[in-house]
Amino acid sequence: MEGNVVRYSMLKKALIGRPLKTRELGEQKLGRLKALAILSSDALSSVAYGPEQVLLVLSTIGLIAFWYSVPIGIGVLVLLAALILSYRQIIYAYPHGGGAYIVSRDNLGENAGLIAGGSLLVDYILTVSVSVSAGTDAITSAFPQFHDHKVAIASALVVLITILNLRGVTESASVLAYPVYLFVLALLILISTGVWQILSGQAPTNVHTPVGTVVPGISLFLLLRAFSSGCSALTGVEAVSNAVPNFKEPAARNAVSTLVMMGFILAILFSGIMFLAYWLGITPKHEETVVSQMASEVFGRNFMYYIVQGTTALILVLAANTGFSAFPLLAVNLATDKYIPRMFLIRGDRLGYSNGIIILGIASILLIVAFRGETEQLIPLYAVGVFIPFTLSQTGMIVKWIREKPASWLYKMIVNLIGALICLTVVLIFFITKFAQVWSVLIFLPIIIYAFHKIKNHYEAVGEQLRIAPGKEEVLQWEGNVVIVPVAGITKVVENSLNYAKLTGDTVIAVYVAFDPESEKRMEEKWKEWKPDIRLVTLHSEYRSLTRPIARFIDLAMKKATESNHTVTVLIPQFITKKRWHDALHNQSSLLLRLYLIYQKNVIVTTVPYRLKK
Template identity: 40%
Template sequence: MIKHFFIGSPIPTLEQKENRLNKVRALAAFSPDALSSIAYANQEIFLALVVAGSSGLSLSFPIGLAITGLLVLVALSYFQTIQGYPSGGGSYIVARENLGITPGLAAAASLLVDYTLTAAVSLTAGVAAIASSFPILWEYQTPLALFFLLVITIINLRGIRETGTAMAVPVYLFLVTYLLMLAYGVIQALLTDGFVTEFNTLPASKPLSTLLILEAFSAGCTALTGIEAISNGVPVFEKPEVKNAGKTLLIMAFLMALLFVGSIGLTQFLNVLPEGQETILSALAHRILGNGFGYILIQISSTLILVVAANTSFAGFPRLAAILASDGFLPKPLTQLGDRLVYSYGIVTLSALTGLLIILFKGDSHALVPLFAVGVFVSFTLSQSGMVLHWWKTRGKNWKLKLTVNGIGAIATGCATLVIGSTKFLKGAWISILLIPLIVHMFYKVRDHYQSTAAQLSLSRINQKRKKEIQSFSSLRVVLPISSLHIGIVEAVKIAKQISDNIQAVYIEIEPDSGIEVKEKWEKYFQEIPLVILPSPYRSIISPLLDYLDKYDRESADNQLAAVILPELIPAKRWHQILHNQSARLIKSSLLYRRRNLGFQRVIIDVPYHLNE
């Protein structure tokens, strides 16, 4: 089968515990977004400061250090989250259990928005990285991003272990090439006295202001996206899960800080300026490595890590969606494991949402970036605030130190949220700010539906009166709608005779007098079953039938509704369906979703007749 060719053969449920990740594969599966965020974070800081010329760009490194300090606080917070909540769920679980359901749902909504936007930004930034080396590709930003999205989706549908293995090559290639480049850049600068702290040749188009600095800081905070993913996926680690997840998080945070500080520091100190549409990291690689093989390798590794960075979202979104669904806030199918022991519905949902964003924003990562930083920092703040209350309530070993770390982190990320929200509001952050409460409202609507459904299906509703009504039913009345007389009707009549001796056939007369010929044929083959001809002056099939059923049930007064048997022709091929009317399906749909009358349910029996090819 095509499905098995792309996704692989089904895996037995018993192998679920064996399908875990060691630290090497886990770092590859969960860290690409966090590690690669230096690409668009550095780019956004540069674009925010370049308008202030030399004085603006000279602040790149100090802003980078401030963001790195924030990174350390957030990493320590999520390290403690892993220890306190080893079952996964991250910000949602922490906020829900300590702050309440609504804050928890707000954190979940923020993360779902962030995961979707992160996938879109990563893929479009990956296309931008390779297009910086091959400018002809700028014209194909959207198709290329969608192609990469399809590849990542298929890889994730194949399963956790295969995903970790597939991600390992791009992730470790990126780490090796970038760390070597940064080390060579530092040596090169030291040996040639290449450090330059001012961009002397760049004029300013705007004055340097506090607002501009805050905008650059908020833009650079996108470097922190993806750091929470490991806390959401603790259960997929090999045993001991908590220990392995904690170590992986600390390693990831260290590498993030090293890459971010190193790249932004060299960009400033080497006076790096891009040309045309080139990205700032491409310009840095040009400055250090020239135009040779080393530069091409860096750009390829950048593209690959940015493309697979979307995998962080594919690791986090389906798992968080499954947790929300198990709590009744999202559709239940999201909890179901697919053939390869992954949450297939969640993966496909994320892929569809990401593809929609890529198309709407025409593959432009710069246009997408302002939307998603605010969401992730809302979840950071709620998570750390929840951890403060967690330590206050549990008061375990070193609880005061832990509470202090999370308290400082909550204040810092809260302030960052306000800065990001205010400086990026008109540039697109308002969309995320509006979406989060709307998604929370949707969560509650979904839960209300499930609670209402559970109440309606409860066996406690079968009281003594209803038991007597069930027992007092007389022979079932059957109504058999027909559109014409054919062999498929014979099968439906057989079924009707097996369950009842009280049968009525009904023909809706769309064309005047067309029922005469139908009745003659009917009486020839089924004279023992009465046929009712219903005129339809407005050529409707549904309304006359429903009106007849209501009238028939009222007149019968036997405490039940007539059963409806629907003959349905099933073509040999799916596309053949467009060659036939869909009367049976329309009738069935109308009967299913129409409010019941007289307090009883109507039985609908579909009798398919399969046509040969």
């Protein structure tokens, strides 16, 4: 058993690095340049498939309709400007992060917040799936012989990105910065070279339809559908507002600067790709992306072509990192409010919320396998999942400004009102024009909200059963041997275990493991008021481990007990849930501790169950 533990520990350290101390958390904060790489990769990478989605819709009419991509692109840029201004205000109003979930919850009510939070949780899973699938498409465009293996390639890439994120925010940002900025540079060279060829007369002038040409068969319905497809290029804009706590101080100002830089770069790249695709008469192909065709047309299949394709594939794959950055933080907010399992609150060895990272990776792989890596099938669902929270957050800010009326509140309200109206329009367009692809939102969102409420009801029921009313503690005087009771707080489970410990031991020691000085101080103060007759030992765990500090303390107690001919019993409190599915909502740290201690010599391990009734 110990050999397996050692091997696991060595493998874990090799994959994700040495554990970090809690006090090193400040070193994991991001500056603007690294944050731009890690949080804007999703938005910037979407220029590789956003324009293509517009052309795919227009291609149903024919090449003659491609000139409509120009006004559609302008419309998308107007929406981008509205979103940047709106989210700039959200960051300053909510500097502790949370984005659409917190804004909607605080201003529109619980269910509105849950709709926004649930949509974004699903959207971040789709972010990873879409980004990696699109990146795999770019790889197979350059190397067609791998086309039949794209699901396996995409799944392997998700595993690699998951491991990268488990290594910590700073390390993943350091890795991401290079491909993101190389991608931006490569596309800027592509766009500027293409524009130069147009201005110098080297580019063909007869392969595109002049703007304003009458197109038979065109309809408002089709144009709205093309516009909604182009809006997929705006996914990821909200990620900065969710991740404000990850920024170095002043966090809000750095987050806003990052948001504005991202918007400026995105506008240049999107408009450049849209214009070149129109001018060069690029037609979407199943086996080759629009960017690949454009690079081939501008550079030929030379070194620069492979640079563009390589950096495009890299950023499309690594754009999944936006989901890995935002999903765990959103999960923390929802878990803090007791809507999802509390395991999402636990920081891993590298100070990231590793449970959220792992769950996101697994869910994304399942989605890639289910959809066979077909990006086109995922993008409409992906985009509508973003614009629902967009709409709710903008509406929530309108309510906030009207209620609080701060300085310049009218201007702020108008900005959010414009953003809300445009986002609502996009949502309606999605449901009207792409209902066959997005109808599942109307099914899974209510299911998710129902699940959120069931989980919170469970946590509230547990809290009600475990909460101790002041002055109603049972005082029992029993005797026995040396008993060590690991405690996680002041609850009926702990009280029940302490009462039994008094029955079996004449020395009872409660042991509490604190991850930070604040929680250690709070526990000691509460304990003095609650159980002053029982000694509390607080252990500080710099690496957020429960078993290691308790094991060291038990070893020390064993030495002292051996000298005085006493035995040591470790009495582990354990509450038993009424329904089996409730077990997944709790960390089960007592089971892990028991599993560890049962293999230690000369330690008696006892579990005291406390059964919940609801």
